[in-house]
Amino acid sequence: MVVLGDSIAYGMCAHRPEHEWNQVAAELLRRFQDEELEVLNRGLPAEVISPRAPGYAESAKPSLMERYRRHGIEPRPDLVVIAEGLNDMRSGMPVQDYMADLTRIVTDIQQETGALVALLGIYHQIFGRGANDPAALPTWTRWTPDVARVYNLAVRLVAERCGALFVDVQAAMGWADWTLNPDCCHPNDLGHVLIGHALFREIATHCPGLARKTLAEIDELGISNENTGGTDTDAEIRALWAEAAERFKLQS
Numbered sequence: 001m002v003v004l005g006d007s008i009a010y011g012m013c014a015h016r017p018e019h020e021w022n023q024v025a026a027e028l029l030r031r032f033q034d035e036e037l038e039v040l041n042r043g044l045p046a047e048v049i050s051p052r053a054p055g056y057a058e059s060a061k062p063s064l065m066e067r068y069r070r071h072g073i074e075p076r077p078d079l080v081v082i083a084e085g086l087n088d089m090r091s092g093m094p095v096q097d098y099m100a101d102l103t104r105i106v107t108d109i110q111q112e113t114g115a116l117v118a119l120l121g122i123y124h125q126i127f128g129r130g131a132n133d134p135a136a137l138p139t140w141t142r143w144t145p146d147v148a149r150v151y152n153l154a155v156r157l158v159a160e161r162c163g164a165l166f167v168d169v170q171a172a173m174g175w176a177d178w179t180l181n182p183d184c185c186h187p188n189d190l191g192h193v194l195i196g197h198a199l200f201r202e203i204a205t206h207c208p209g210l211a212r213k214t215l216a217e218i219d220e221l222g223i224s225n226e227n228t229g230g231t232d233t234d235a236e237i238r239a240l241w242a243e244a245a246e247r248f249k250l251q252s
Helices: 021-032 064-073 086-090 095-113 145-162 169-173 189-206 208-221 235-248
Strands: 002-005 040-043 079-083 116-120 165-167
Touching (some): 002 064, 021 189, 040 064, 086 145, 095 116, 116 145, 116 189, 145 165, 169 189
Parallel strands (some): 002 040, 002 079
């Protein structure tokens, strides 16, 4: 699993490493599959997607366009997750240019590796405060909440056109300010965990092979409604269910 993108991909502002969204998703994948999973985090904070992004001069180098072959194709990944677009949006990159660059990156990765690609959408931020204060950071505040919605739609459209997965991070975080770090830009630990679960959900509901281990365990252990559930229940509930259970046995 290769993770590409900016500071969000890097895991910034999750103070517990296990709460970084990529680690949350990876641990869930490991729990439900037999195969080993290696994570290569290639997120670069303060990155933009390409040299034509208006914030390129002040960004960390190289841009994703300048490095995606080395970091996203050469490792020969099975899964590539891209969280890229916030700094492009924040610096005022025309959405058409952003979509063209993202489409090229996704298409090349798919064609040259056969990897499943998942794209994280643009999530909720607070304009005018912290890292989104125009007086302090004019290069990175050339956006509005409406522009963020347009960019989120752009990521969704690229995913649909390329046959990639789209992770609706705005919906996952619920536009809740308390899922953000005090810098009003990055998710906090709670926000990261919500993103990680949203990514896992998209993968799990589009990749039936992820259920193989679960289905095998059902057969091997004879898992049914008769031998599951009841965690943290009490004697009264167990007795009531035991009395009614005969009426709910399934006929083979």
